[in-house]
Amino acid sequence: MALHQTDRGVAAPYDDVYAMPVSEHTLPKYRMPEAVSDPRAVYALIHDELALDGNAAQNLATFCTTWAEAEVHQLMDECLDKNMVDKDEYPQTADIESRCVHILADLWHSPQGASTMGCSTTGSSEAAMLGGLALKWRWRKRREAEGRPAGRPNLVCGPVQVCWEKFARYFDVELRQVPLEPDATGLRPHQLRDHVDENTIGVVAILGVTYTCDYEPVQEIAAELDAIQADTGLDVPVHVDAASGGFVAPFLHPGLEWDFRVPRVASINSSGHKYGMAPLGVGWAVWRSADLLPGDLVFRVSYLGGDMPTFALNFSRPGGEVVAQYYNLLRLGREGYRRIYRAASDSARWLGGEIAGMGPFTLLYDGRGALPAVSWTLTDPAGTGFTLYDLTEQLRLRGWQVPAYPLPPRRQETVVQRVLIRHGISHDKVELLAADVRAALARLRDGAGKPAPHQPGFHH
DSSP, X not given: OOGGGTTTTOOOTTSOGGGSGGGGSOOOSSSOOSSOOOHHHHHHHHHHHHTTSOOGGGBOSOOSOOOOOHXXXXXXXXXXXXXXXOTTTOHHHHHHHHHHHHHHHHHTTOTTTTTOOEEEESSHXXXXXXXHHHHHHHHHHHHHHTTOOOXXXXXXXXXXXXXXXHHHHHTTOEEEEOOOOTTOSSOOGGGGGGTOOTTEEEEEEEBSOTTTOOBOOHHHHHHHHHHHHHHXXXXXXXXXXXXXXXXXXXXXXXXXXXXXXXXXXXXXXXXXXXXXXXXXXXXXXXESSGGGSOGGGOEEEOTTSSOEEEOOSOOSOBSHHHHHHHHHHHHHHHHHHXXXXXXXXXXXXXXXXHHHTTSSEEEEEOSSSSSSEEEEEESOHHXXXXXXXXXXXXXXXTTOBOOEEEOSTTSTTOEEEEEEOOTTOOHHHHHXXXXXXXXXXXXXXXXXXXXXXXXXXXXX
C-alpha cells in the first residue's frame, strides 16, 4: 500500500467536522473501525452524544460533585499520567495523599492525627469495605486467640447504602440490617441489644443516611454499646460511614461528637467526591490509630521500582482526584467549607419550608441539623390522586432529577423524595425548583400531568 493511502478517511484540516468521513455513518457500537478518523470529528460526535445525558447541574439526586473551579480542571489535566499506586515514581503525589489523610484525621479529632493510618480510595464504597475488612480481621484474630470459632461474623447497621450489602456478600459477613421504626430516620440505639452478639464484628453508624439525609446518633449508639459491654462483656467497635457527613459535620455542627472524640469509633470512611467537593473518583478511609489496621491487610509490592505498601482494593488509579482534594482543602480552608455549607444549608431549610407549605407533603427531614438536603413524603398517598413517581416525571420535563424511592424494610410502603443541595446549587436555582414543583403539582391535580395507565411512572 502506498504511504499516502494510510491516512484514508482523515479529512483536510479545513474540512467541516460534520462533512468528514466518520460523520457520514452511525458510530460503531460493537466492532472497532478499520480506518483512522480525524480527532476533531470524533470529538464532536462523542460530544454530541454526551449532550443527550441529563444536566448534571440539575441532578438533585446525586451526592456527588457536579461543579469544580477551573484550577481543578487544570490540575486534573496535569495529573492525567500519574498512577496513584506507584508511590516510588510519583512520590510527591503520594505525599499529597498522606497530607490529606492526616488533615482529615485531625479534622475528625484523631488522638494520633499525625501518625494514624489511612488511605485514599476510588470512593466511599471502597473505603467502607476497607473499614469492614479491618473489623472482620480484628474480630477473627481475637476469636482465634480465645480459642473460639470465627466462622460466623455479622455486622449490625440500620438503613445503609448498597456498598455495605456488597461488602457482606463479597466477604462472607452476615448483614444484620435493623428495620426502621415508625417515624425514625435511621438506626436507634435501643435497637442494638437485640442484634449484637459475640459474632458481631462491629456496628456501622451513618452520618448522613442515604434515604433521609439525617445523621444517626453516633455518640448515643456508642453509649448503648458501652452499656451492652458492661452487661455482657461484648466489646463491639463502631465504624462511622460518613460518606456525606464527614465533610459537613465538622463545619456546620462542630459540637456534635460523632468522630474519634467518641472512644468506641475505630474507623471512618468518607467520600471526597461528595461534600468533599473533589471530582468523581476519590474516597477516604482513616483509622483512629495505626494498630487498628491489621497488618495482614497491607501488601507490599516491589515491581514498580520500590518496596511500597498498599492496602486498597483497587490497584492502578489516577492521582488527579487526590491532588484536587488537596487543592480544595488548601483553597477553601475551614472557613471556606463553613461558608459554602452554611449557604447550602440555608437554601435547604428554605426549600423545606416551601415544600411543607405546598399542601400534600410531610417533611421527613427539613434540612436542619444534618446534611444540606430535604426529604419528604406524601401526607395522604391514597387520597392525593398522584404519586411521587408522577411528580418525579413531571420535574424531569424541566430537566430536574429528583428521585422517588421506597424506604427500607418495615417502612417500604412509604415512598420518599429527596433533594440534595451541593456546592454549585445556588439559592436562585433552588427557588426555580420550588416554582417548578408548584407548577407540576398544579398539572397533577387537574390530571394533565398524570401518565396514562399504560405508561409507567419513573422508578429508581
